[in-house]
Amino acid sequence: MRRSQFSADRRGWPFYALGAVFAAYVVFLYGPMVCIYLLSFQGPQGGLSFPMRGASLHWFEQLIQQGDTGDLMGALSRSIPLALIVMVLTVVISLAGGLAFRNRFPGSGVLFYLVIASLVAPGYVLSIGIGLMFQLLGWETSWYTSALGAQLSWTLPFGLLIMFAIFGRFNRSYEEAARDLGASQLQTMVLVVIPILLPGMIAVALFGFTLSYDEFARTLQTTGSTNTVPIEIWSMTQNVTSPSIYALGTLTTALSFLVIGVSLGAIALIQRRRLGSVTGRS
């Protein structure tokens, strides 16, 4: 019998070389984050760098008590609603776009490239442009108008591209079957298309939420007089010199993980319900 060159007991040097690259990647990705998480639990006497002087939640308290550390709670009270609005709009609009782009229509190619172009456009420049436009029109920039628009220019192309991938695997005969059985267009959409596409739509929602929640460049010049979280963090790094800034990092990361966890959990639940084990049922 011929032994595979990839068999477990004889690995060539590329395996170790690539393994080393991956290990370095993991260290560079997670090393700094772990440092920040650790330092956020610095004791009250501790500073911005190691060593740790005891462990406490002191800097988290400092953070939540609005004051010299900046208005984090205020920023969260804007960032989370903003991310939720962006999420809903991204899901709805990219679902509609995905449905529309299943057929070629006049100008569909041009429209597609226009959408993709806003992915390539430098976010900061776009942000200045939107800020200037609002000024020109005499409108006031704020997180729920100009920043919302700026963020959608970023999340919609992503959402649409994911929807293309989802629709690529969606069999149109489901819709024909529904029609064959007497369903109206609305019934087909609500009872067949959306339930089948739901895992993909949750993925788009997750993207929409996290892209908005983390968005900096496009928001900087469009958020107006009040800040979103990333901009608040950025302005804090300019003037806060305490481990509060680390506590903030830990807190926001935890929130991101929570959102991702909930979304993936929901997708897994749907998949399990669909592909549930045969033995488990009668």
Place this chain on the structure above:
Amino acid sequence: MASVLAEPEMASGGRGGVELAGIVKRYGDGTLPVDGINLKIGSGTYCCLLGPSGCGKTTMLRMIAGHETPSEGEILIDGTDVVGLSPRARGTAMMFQNYALFPHLSVRDNVAFTLRVRGINKKDRYREADRVIEQVQLTELSERLPSQLSGGQQQRVALARAIITRPRVLLHDEPLSALDEFLRLQMRSELRELQRQLGITFIHVTHTQLEAVAVADQVVVMDRGHVVQSDPARTVYAEPRSAYVARFMGGQNVLFGRLEAVEDGIATLRDEGGRGFRLRLGGSVRPVGQRLAFAVRRDHVRLARDSAAPPAFNAITGLVRAVEYQGTFVKVTIRPDGSGDKDDLFVAYVEEGDYFAAPIGIADRACAWWDLDEMHALAAD
């Protein structure tokens, strides 16, 4: 039982006679997948649309189902033109090639779907669905999702989901192509049995000749958007109208020859290799010198080692190219003397016992011959 299924449009009393008049389907790029079809399918008939891929059979089916609109022509079901009507208003139901079962719904909810969209309450629609599920013997599996079923079970769910609509015409798009050979034969006879029980019209698209002749009352052979023959299964198999049908159905050897003389309705022909053939022309009059196609069934020829002089008429001699044992018979393929690479090979099906009494091997010379009554003339393609 007073059923929730009593539908006003079903009250017409028809049983699903389908008539196609001058149907043309033209695509935007100018192609004509269906090019002028006239066809009558009697009510309560099991009809197979048969042809190679791209012949227009699926497009035809989808137009009858109401999932595509003909560019020209009328589709009559029980005398009413249904072009433009919804599938439910037509009284048709379609079984999709991949079944298109809704993956997020249980078997029961899949079957009850049509009642759900009609606004029938859960209790009534489940009672009706359970009754139909019982009919296809899936009662134990009614809580399962489609992904938890085998291919054959999925097909039964699709059948139940279609027949709960009480269609007059049930349309099947290659219903057996996703199944393995064993299940295919089983489902084939189940389909035939179901059609007999329901007494409605079945229209079944397939590219498999034996499937078509096995189940269908009426076999419609299609080629490049046209119907080339529409006849009972036995007629299509035994008396193909043209060389195309004869070749496509298999079971026939197609031969060509120029007409030399006609005497008492018996024509004498000669092919390029100088072989003579005699066949009954029946009523048709053909000019002497015309090139005619004719066919002889593979299982109606006799075969022997080529020794003495072959018969003067209706005989082919050549080298045996292949021998395939088929169980009840042996398929012997002969390359006729003087034939080129592009010419048809001649095939004889020899009854098993006869073959092994005097076996003929590969590279042996063989002679096949037959009676003039075994031959019939074919129309030009």
